[in-house]
Amino acid sequence: MRYDTIRPIYYLKKWQYFEAARYELSSIELENAKIFFHAMRKLKDSDRLILMDVYYYSKEPCAFDNRTGYYRSLYPVKDSVLAEKYGVTVDKFGQMKCRAQDQLKKAMQVVLEQMGNHFVFRMNNLYLVEILQQGTYKERYVLGREHDAKVFQPSESITVKLLLQGFEKVPVAEREI
Numbered sequence: 080m081r082y083d084t085i086r087p088i089y090y091l092k093k094w095q096y097f098e099a100a101r102y103e104l105s106s107i108e109l110e111n112a113k114i115f116f117h118a119m120r121k122l123k124d125s126d127r128l129i130l131m132d133v134y135y136y137s138k139e140p141c142a143f144d145n146r147t148g149y150y151r152s153l154y155p156v157k158d159s160v161l162a163e164k165y166g167v168t169v170d171k172f173g174q175m176k177c178r179a180q181d182q183l184k185k186a187m188q189v190v191l192e193q194m195g196n197h198f199v200f201r202m203n204n205l206y207l208v209e210i211l212q213q214g215t216y217k218e219r220y221v222l223g224r225e226h227d228a229k230v231f232q233p234s235e236s237i238t239v240k241l242l243l244q245g246f247e248k249v250p251v252a253e254r255e256i
Contacts, residue, residue: 085184088180096144096151114190158172
């Protein structure tokens with residue numbers, strides 16, 4: 080997910096899918112879901128409620144995923160239906176919805192910014208804990224659990240070398256460091 084091209088509607092339509100298929104999500108989908116849910120927690124209750132009414136409580140599925148057995152997204156509830164529920168005009172509700180989506184986009188950008196500064200390396204389900212004899216021909220890697228993983232910054236020169244050796248770069252939020 081790129082910081083400057085976030086489209087909150089894309090993630091909102093996948094909200095139920097992220098929850099239902101949480102154990103079958105690909106690594107990219109899982110990363111997107113984490114960013115989405117962290118950002119949702121940062122929203123005001125009023126904005127979250129509007130987005131829930133529009134996207135989460137929708138009963139109209141689309142885009143079935145054969146791999147997971149779940150619908151990937153839902154059509155949002157029409158503004159006219161929710162405008163009646165909220166007791167406002169359709170135009171006013173549309174503005175409320177757009178404001179809530181903008182707040183979600185800003186929150187997602189904040190989460191991405193926090194995650195982009197630090198990362199760990201993973202291979203399969205094991206994380207890089209330590210590099211022994213770094214810079215020599217006898218260089219070895221110690222792998223272990225996620226909470227023991229060594230945290231790297233983007234400026235470190237070993238990053239490219241580890242990526243070429245098959246490690247996967249996994250972003251880490253600032254508060255987890």
